[in-house]
Each structure stands twice: as C-alpha cells, then as structure tokens.
Amino acid sequence: MTEQAIDTAERPGGLKRAVQGQLGAPLPRIEGPLKVTGTANYAFEDAPANVAYLVVVGAPVGAGTIIAIDATAAEGVPGVLTVIHDDPRMMAGEGNSRAMPSQGSRQIFHVGQPVAAIVADSLAVAREAAALVRVDVDARAGRYDFADAPVDETPAIGFLPSVTKGDLDLAMRDAAVTFDATYSTPAHFPAALEPHATLAWWDGDELTVRTSNQVIGAARGTIATALGIDAAKVRVLAPFVGGGFGGKTGVGAEVVLAAIAAQRLGRPVKVALPRRDTAYLVHHRSETRQRIRIACDHDGHISAIAHEGVAYQNDDSGFLEPIPFGSIPLYSGDTRVFRTALARVDLPPTGAVRAPGEAIGTFAIECAMDELAEQLGIDTIELRRRNEPACDPTSSKPFSTRRLLDCYAEGARRFGWPDRVPDPGTTRDGEWLIGIGMAAALRGNFTVEAAANVRLEPSGRVTVETDMTDIGTGTYTILAQTAGEVLGVTADQVDVRIGDTNYPKSAGSGGSFGAGSACAAVLLACEDVLAELALRMNAAPEELVLRDGCVTAGGREVPLAELARGEPIEGRGKSSPGQQAKRTSQASHGAHFCEVAVNGVTGEVRVRRMLGVFDVGRVLNQKTAANQIIGGMVWGISYALGEAAVVDTRNGRFVNPDFGEYHVAVNADVPQIDVHFIEEIDDAANQVGAKGVGELGISGAGAAVINAIHNATGVRVRDVPATLDTLLAGLPPV
Numbered sequence: 148m149t150e151q152a153i154d155t156a157e158r159p160g161g162l163k164r165a166v167q168g169q170l171g172a173p174l175p176r177i178e179g180p181l182k183v184t185g186t187a188n189y190a191f192e193d194a195p196a197n198v199a200y201l202v203v204v205g206a207p208v209g210a211g212t213i214i215a216i217d218a219t220a221a222e223g224v225p226g227v228l229t230v231i232h233d234d235p236r237m238m239a240g241e242g243n244s245r246a247m248p249s250q251g252s253r254q255i256f257h258v259g260q261p262v263a264a265i266v267a268d269s270l271a272v273a274r275e276a277a278a279l280v281r282v283d284v285d286a287r288a289g290r291y292d293f294a295d296a297p298v299d300e301t302p303a304i305g306f307l308p309s310v311t312k313g314d315l316d317l318a319m320r321d322a323a324v325t326f327d328a329t330y331s332t333p334a335h336f337p338a339a340l341e342p343h344a345t346l347a348w349w350d351g352d353e354l355t356v357r358t359s360n361q362v363i364g365a366a367r368g369t370i371a372t373a374l375g376i377d378a379a380k381v382r383v384l385a386p387f388v389g390g391g392f393g394g395k396t397g398v399g400a401e402v403v404l405a406a407i408a409a410q411r412l413g414r415p416v417k418v419a420l421p422r423r424d425t426a427y428l429v430h431h432r433s434e435t436r437q438r439i440r441i442a443c444d445h446d447g448h449i450s451a452i453a454h455e456g457v458a459y460q461n462d463d464s465g466f467l468e469p470i471p472f473g474s475i476p477l478y479s480g481d482t483r484v485f486r487t488a489l490a491r492v493d494l495p496p497t498g499a500v501r502a503p504g505e506a507i508g509t510f511a512i513e514c515a516m517d518e519l520a521e522q523l524g525i526d527t528i529e530l531r532r533r534n535e536p537a538c539d540p541t542s543s544k545p546f547s548t549r550r551l552l553d554c555y556a557e558g559a560r561r562f563g564w565p566d567r568v569p570d571p572g573t574t575r576d577g578e579w580l581i582g583i584g585m586a587a588a589l590r591g592n593f594t595v596e597a598a599a600n601v602r603l604e605p606s607g608r609v610t611v612e613t614d615m616t617d618i619g620t621g622t623y624t625i626l627a628q629t630a631g632e633v634l635g636v637t638a639d640q641v642d643v644r645i646g647d648t649n650y651p652k653s654a655g656s657g658g659s660f661g662a663g664s665a666c667a668a669v670l671l672a673c674e675d676v677l678a679e680l681a682l683r684m685n686a687a688p689e690e691l692v693l694r695d696g697c698v699t700a701g702g703r704e705v706p707l708a709e710l711a712r713g714e715p716i717e718g719r720g721k722s723s724p725g726q727q728a729k730r731t732s733q734a735s736h737g738a739h740f741c742e743v744a745v746n747g748v749t750g751e752v753r754v755r756r757m758l759g760v761f762d763v764g765r766v767l768n769q770k771t772a773a774n775q776i777i778g779g780m781v782w783g784i785s786y787a788l789g790e791a792a793v794v795d796t797r798n799g800r801f802v803n804p805d806f807g808e809y810h811v812a813v814n815a816d817v818p819q820i821d822v823h824f825i826e827e828i829d830d831a832a833n834q835v836g837a838k839g840v841g842e843l844g845i846s847g848a849g850a851a852v853i854n855a856i857h858n859a860t861g862v863r864v865r866d867v868p869a870t871l872d873t874l875l876a877g878l879p880p881v
C-alpha cells in the first residue's frame with residue numbers, strides 16, 4: 148500500500164517520468180458507446196424476477212403534526228403487498244428528506260415529507276393505493292414565504308465560517324467611492340435527467356442497493372446507520388448515474404424504505420421518484436437575497452468589500468447555502484465581511500446543488516463589479532486586475548496556483564473584448580440590441596481521502612478498482628488514462644471498475660473533488676506496482692521508463708506481461724489532502740465572456756456566443772474537462788434566463804415541480820460554447836496536480852450573461868432570471 152498525504156509541494160511520483168501521452172489527451176469516454184446504444188444499465192433498469200414496486204406517500208401539509216395514518220383502504224387494493232408507516236428505521240437520511248415513523252417524532256417539516264410507503268406487484272397498483280392512504284394531521288400555519296420568514300443572523304448551521312475583518316461602516320464612510328446593491332436568486336432544483344432510482348434486495352442479512360448516487364461510500368454508511376446494521380453488510384452499486392447536480396449526494400428516504408420493504412417481503416423492491424416528487428424528496432437550492440457593499444478610491448482600488456446573504460432552511464436540516472464562498476478569496480481589500488444569515492421556513496430541505504455558494508454568489512459579486520466599473524468609468528476587466536490579490540486576501544495564505552489574470556487576458560484576446568462598445572444600448576442588428584459582458588469564475592478546490600487498487604494482469608492489461616462514480620463526468624476515462632500513463636499502456640488496455648462499494652473507498656463525485664482525489668489514489672496504487680516492477684527489473688523505480696506495454700531500465704526492455712510472470716501484480720494506493728490543503732489557498736479560476744442579442748421589441752434574450760478560459764491545474768482529459776465546463780456554462784445561461792422554482796406561499800408547495808414549467812436551458816437556448824484551459828500543474832492540490840473542474844463552469848457564468856444584457860440594453864438586472872418582463876420597461880426606444 149502506498150499511502151500519502153499532500154504535505155509538501157514536491158511530487159517525485161510516477162507522473163514525473165510519464166511518457167505514454169495518455170493523461171490530458173482528449174480521449175472519448177470509454178463508456179460512451181454503452182450509453183448511446185442504450186446498453187448502459189441504470190438503477191431502475193434491472194428487473195429481477197419477483198420485483199415489487201414502491202411508491203412514497205408524503206405529508207399533505209407543510210407544518211404541523213401527524214395524528215394518525217390509516218392504510219386500511221390501501222392495504223385492501225389487490226396487488227398491494229405491504230404498507231410501511233410504522234417502522235422506526237424509517238427515520239433516515241442525511242439532510243435529505245427523511246421518512247418518518249408514525250411512532251416517535253410526528254413533526255411535519257415540509258409538504259411531501261415521507262410518511263408511508265406502499266409496495267405492490269406493479270407500479271400502477273402502488274400508485275393507486277398510495278392515493279388511498281389517509282394521513283390525519285394537526286396542521287399549523289407554516290412559514291412558506293422567504294420574504295417574510297424570520298432571519299437568524301448568527302445561525303448555528305452551515306459549514307462556512309463568517310468573516311469580519313475591520314470596520315465596514317467606517318470604511319464605507321471614509322471612501323471616495325462606495326457601492327451598495329442587493330441581488331436575489333430564486334430556488335433551483337438540481338434537475339438531473341435520470342430520476343432518483345433504487346433497487347434493493349437482501350441475501351440473508353446482507354443488503355445490496357443499486358441506486359443512482361454520487362457518493363456511494365458515504366451512502367453505504369448512511370444506509371447502514373438508518374437500518375441499524377453494520378456497514379460491512381451493505382453493498383451499494385452505481386455503475387452508471389445519469390447526472391447528479393448535487394441532488395444525489397445524500398441518501399433519500401425512498402432508499403431506506405426500499406431496503407425495509409425488501410427485507411419485509413423477502414423480494415427485491417424498486418422505486419423511482421416521479422419528477423414531481425423530486426421537488427419534495429430531494430433537496431433544492433435556497434432562494435437567496437445578497438447585499439454587496441464595496442468601498443474604493445477613484446482608481447477602483449478596493450478598501451472594503453462585503454458580501455452578505457440570506458438563505459433558507461427548514462428545522463430538520465443542517466445545510467446552509469454558503470453564499471459568499473467564492474467571493475472570499477476573489478478581490479483585495481483590507482476590510483472584509485462575508486456571511487450568510489438563515490431564514491427558517493417550512494419548505495423541503497435545501498442542500499448542495501450545482502456549485503453550492505459559488506453558482507449564485509458569483510452572480511452577485513460579478514454583477515456588482517461590473518456595475519462598479521461602469522460607475523468608475525473603468526473597464527470591467529481592468530477593475531478586476533487592479534484588485535487581484537497577491538495572496539488570499541482573507542486568510543493571507545499563499546495561493547497554490549492562480550492564473551486568473553491570464554484567464555482574463557487570454558479570454559479577452561480570444562473573444563475580441565477590445566472591440567466592445569462600452570456604451571450600453573447602442574449596438575443594433577435590426578431590431579436586436581447586441582452586447583457583450585464578462586465575469587470571473589472561482590470555485591474552491593477540495594481534495595478528499597481516496598483509495599484505489601491497481602492490478603497489472605498476467606496478460607499485460609491493467610485493472611483499476613475504486614468505488615468512484617461517473618455521473619456523466621468522465622471518471623471511467625480519466626482513471627484509465629492515469630493508470631495507463633504511469634504504467635505505460637494506452638487507456639484501452641485498462642479496465643476500470645467503479646460504482647461498487649466492494650472496491651476501495653474513494654471520494655465519490657461531489658464538490659468537484661472526484662477527479663483529482665481518485666486519480667491521485669490510482670497514481671499511488673500504480674506506484675505500488677512500479678515498485679514491484681523495479682525489483683523484477685533489478686533497477687531503482689526512478690530508472691524505469693514505461694511505454695507501450697514495455698518497461699525499460701539499464702538497457703533492457705521487457706514486456707509488462709513477461710514481468711508479471713503469470714501472476715497479477717497488485718498495487719494499493721491511498722491519498723489524503725494533508726498539510727498543503729491547510730497551508731495554501733486553493734481554487735480553480737476562470738473568465739467567462741458572453742455575447743447576447745436582446746430583442747428591442749419583445750425583450751427576448753438570445754445568447755449568441757460564449758467563451759471561457761479556465762485555470763484548473765492539470766487537465767486530465769481535454770475533452771471531458773471541457774465538456775464539464777460547457778455543461779456549467781449552460782447552467783449559467785439557464786439560471787440567468789430561466790430557472791426558478793416557485794413556492795406557493797399559501798401552502799408550501801412548489802408551483803412548477805416539473806420540466807414543463809421549471810425551465811432549464813435546452814439546445815435551442817445554447818449557442819456555440821468555446822472553452823480553453825491555462826494549464827499549470829498544482830502540486831499542492833493532489834498527486835496528479837489537478838484542481839476541481841465540475842462546478843467551475845457555472846460559477847460566474849450567469850453574471851457574464853447578465854452583464855452582457857446590460858451592455859446590450861442599459862438595463863441592470865439584479866434579480867434573476869432575466870425574463871422578458873424584467874427587461875421590457877427599460878429597453879431603449881426602437
């Protein structure tokens with residue numbers, strides 16, 4: 148076992164002598180053909196003999212207590228196998244919506260909170276019976292309106308500490324120029340395409356759960372805790388996941404209910420949440436209010452910067468949207484205030500959705516910088532340049548790597564920024580008003596503990612095993628590339644086995660930490676194999692050159708298969724973040740550029756082109772990394788122009804819990820998107836030098852669209868989405 152924490156920035160490891168040319172190459176996804184031919188098997192697609200179907204019954208009101216659950220009518224429907232509402236193990240889930248037993252806690256925290264489950268021979272019967280369950284409640288008036296909800300300024304929940312440095316009021320009073328504006332963003336659904344689906348079955352006292360989940364190692368623990376069994380008795384499988392978007396980071400009540408049902412019936416049980424149920428059974432992103440205050444001199448040098456937000460959560464959950472997360476290391480200024488206040492509501496839980504904090508926090512800060520630049524008469528990129536800090540402006544730690552200035556310069560050059568007409572509302576193309584805008588992107592970088600096994604097979608092929616997931620991100624491919632690079636084989640010589648908790652526990656896919664963490668573990672496992680190969684070559688590991696299936700040292704070239712001598716060579720690796728994560732300030736960075744056309748008559752916005760340049764450390768695969776960034780930029784377009792989950796403030800239900808009324812950007816909304824990387828290997832991040840990619844693309848992207856709309860029309864949008872009605876009144880005369 149090679150175990151290594153990132154305690155120094157020295158990386159003498161296997162990649163230093165890499166010559167295979169696999170890592171970084173724009174290889175297509177290994178599992179792509181399975182997906183496009185429909186042969187990749189998703190969680191709901193297995194149909195074992197005798198499978199039963201589960202439907203969740205939710206609380207009919209958003210606040211109050213349950214008095215009684217009467218399932219008599221439901222139990223009488225032919226085909227119904229069991230009704231679960233009295234099992235104490237139903238109390239489950241981590242921040243996700245949890246099932247509630249009819250004994251014990253009877254408090255209702257939100258509409259749709261799981262209170263019972265019907266299991267039947269067919270889905271149709273289960274649905275029919277679910278409608279017959281009577282839930283008697285003692286309802287109370289709920290807090291459903293974010294605008295009116297009580298606000299706790301010093302909440303005990305959330306993971307992001309508040310920052311208060313210096314006297315903000317004083318700095319604002321003494322400054323030559325001040326800026327003070329309030330922005331808002333609506334609630335967002337995660338909106339992954341594949342529904343939350345689970346198939347559960349037992350062999351004796353051992354449970355297997357096939358589920359659509361981003362972080363199966365953690366899911367295993369959560370499920371075991373919920374059921375009161377040893378985690379060793381639980382196996383979680385997720386070989387294919389059709390998008391996560393943060394909504395599959397935890398374990399929903401339906402997973403635990405399926406396990407309970409499967410045990411009770413002695414049959415496999417499966418469940419897929421209908422789209423509408425995901426609004427209530429899966430966490431969403433809170434609506435936010437955000438106030439930005441900046442004090443600076445006439446040249447734009449910032450002396451004070453404050454980003455203060457309010458997000459909501461119910462009484463049952465511990466997550467709080469870390470609104471100013473991305474702003475904390477972004478711009479210089481001695482006086483600094485960053486905090487998130489909590490509004491208490493009786494709505495479904497809020498949680499991590501598509502770059503929690505940064506996605507919507509960067510909208511406010513990056514629109515504010517654009518507004519301030521206009522107020523000062525300074526180019527918006529130049530204002531950012533003047534406030535680029537030399538080290539983390541909040542913690543004073545050195546940046547591990549930060550190429551933000553290069554992203555601005557390269558993006559501006561490629562996009563044609565110098566040709567921009569700064570006067571808003573003056574460039575026309577027929578009845579369309581044309582404008583361009585930009586915004587910075589920043590997403591904190593995290594590395595988490597991860598382990599992997601790598602086996603050099605007697606055939607000379609390589610097998611990688613780790614409990615990672617691939618949620619459409621390219622995990623299969625980059626793990627193959629990492630192992631191929633170090634062991635000197637092409638990626639197609641590597642078999643990647645993931646999505647199974649029987650493999651070593653890895654990072655999972657969340658927080659943009661999956662790729663760097665898991666590839667680091669694979670690299671270390673490969674070094675374990677290298678050490679054995681060196682022994683067999685009678686050479687020091689540093690002397691080995693591995694390429695095209697052969698090892699060369701001391702003038703000898705030997706095929707890998709020959710060195711394996713008929714027995715596999717096993718390598719095990721485990722990586723953890725170590726001291727460098729504490730000593731340095733780590734983030735991925737970028738610059739978004741966007742051109743929009745706004746119809747001068749109707750207010751319709753069309754994004755014409757979008758380009759971004761990004762600093763993500765080492766790029767593990769040019770194609771899959773760019774794909775992820777493009778996806779993030781699409782989300783930026785999506786929340787700038789369309790996405791808004793609307794709460795019916797009378798009853799705590801969502802008005803639009805479906806893709807018909809909740810508008811995510813679709814192909815027709817998305818232009819050509821151009822992504823470039825400025826690559827600098829970040830040795831403080833992890834052993835492969837890769838920083839997070841997945842959630843960087845959305846950070847700042849919405850602000851670039853909104854800033855382009857301002858350049859096109861002169862209208863400042865501070866409340867997204869920028870729907871037609873928000874623009875019409877402010878459009879210049881045709």
Ligand code: MOS
Binds near residue numbers: 391658
């Ligand atoms: Mo991400 S929202 O942390 O899966």
